[in-house]
Amino acid sequence: MSEYICPRCKKPIYDDEALLCLYCGESLGCSKGVLSSARSPQFRILVALIALAVVCAFLLIILR
Structure with a gap:
């Protein structure tokens, strides 16, 4: 505790x-949450871009 x-x-x-x-x-x-331990704004942007790329790739696979 x-x-x-x-x-x-x-x-x-x-x-x-x-x-x-x-x-x-x-x-x-x-700090609480998934990205709260990441203090750097560049790291948060990188994680968001990777997540966006994964979602876009998933949508491209589904829509083909």
């Missing part, structure tokens, strides 16, 4: 799934 410290009120948050501080409502800055 990890502990997060609220950047605003400095109180500890012990809930692993909490995205907001329980006391003041400030964002804890925790």
Whole structure:
């Protein structure tokens, strides 16, 4: 069980799934989601382009 410290009120948050501080409502800055660990915008664009290429290839195969 990890502990997060609220950047605003400095109180500890012990809930692993909490995205907001329980006391003041400030964002804890925790990244959640598939692409949230990828900080670089170039990496996100690359992943989106690869996904788009896969979808287009699938549609071309289906429509032929």
